[in-house]
Amino acid sequence: MAVIGVLGTLDTKAQEHAFVAEQIRARGHRPLLIDVGTGPAPQVAPDITREEVAQAGGIDLPALAARGDRGECVAAMSVAAPKLLEWLQREGRIAGVISLGGGGGTAIATAAMRALPIGFPKLMVSTLAAGNTAHYVGTKDIVMLPSIVDVAGLNRISRTILTRAAGAICGMVEAVVAVDDARPLIVASMFGNTTACLNAAVPILEAAGYEVLVFHATGAGGRTMESLIESGLVAGVLDITTTEWADELVGGVLSAGPHRLEAAGRAGVPAVVVPGCLDMVNFGEPTSVPEKFRDRTFYAHNPQVTLMRTNVAECNELGRILATKINAYTAPVTVLLPRQGISVISAPGGPFHDPAADAALFDALAAGLRDGVQLQSHDRQINAPAFAQACAEALLRNIVAARSSVRR
16 A cells, blocks of 8 residues: 555645545555645545645744735745655655646646656646646656536536546555666667667667666756756766757757756766757747748748757857857866768758858857867767767766776
């Protein structure tokens, strides 16, 4: 029997959370009702009261509630609930967590779930799950399940959804995960346009005794990778696909934010960096491309993804940005330049082949690097097996050099 946290605003959604708790109990597990409401008294008796949650975050709940500002109360519980949930998980008092909510409940519960480690079961049934959930999920593996109807009473639809949700969190808790944690970790970035490079590089790293975690450079993927690097669990970074910076600079839809490429420097992790796929900015369907870009070069990756070629000025700035980020790295780092193409479609003969833009990128990057950063120039395209091998071997050398430096 496992203990599963059932966290929610029991002043407004007690009936629904109690129903989920009963479903969990029927499956042989014990629910732990946690109240994060800040309005009227809870409609069911919680196992952990809202006052106890608030205390975990150092919040004076009565004083806060007396001011009558719901937004302020939600914000306060969004600070306190993560601390309580993190403590419960760390002490082994819960094996998973589930919550149900609308706007306020989703904000509080997902903030708490983001405090939990990757792999810990977490499920959010939400009225907001059908939209953009990036700010709720963050870099964690939170399962977002659309509630379909509002979380406002029990009916034939909500009973079905909530029963399935309870079954899902129980199944997640019951699943036995076999983890091989003997091998040190390397993280790598990939796009469809650099898949062949990773496919060739990963076996070399695995043969050297490493486990490689590959992240899709879609914004969330880059942020998640950066988060893992900062966690201290990573031995090396194979950052072959830095494309998210093109979206950050130009205004595409797959930006990882302005701090992409900073984690390896802060954590002192050996790295390899390649300007992979900086030839492209990502948009959605063709009609989603801003009018100001109408005269640019485009490529339809698929019906839902439209790629725009970066121009000379943008590539020059991207090279400068990458150099600035890389110059802050404290562990050994190597920059590799694939001069025959930084993606499948920018290689000679491809729709994004633009020697002038590539030269602007390479020249700005090379000119901006500080002394001590290793720079390799290869007359190959990024997906050539020999280039992939050079990337893998450079990272292995940097990891060895970092270890030798520590021993000295």
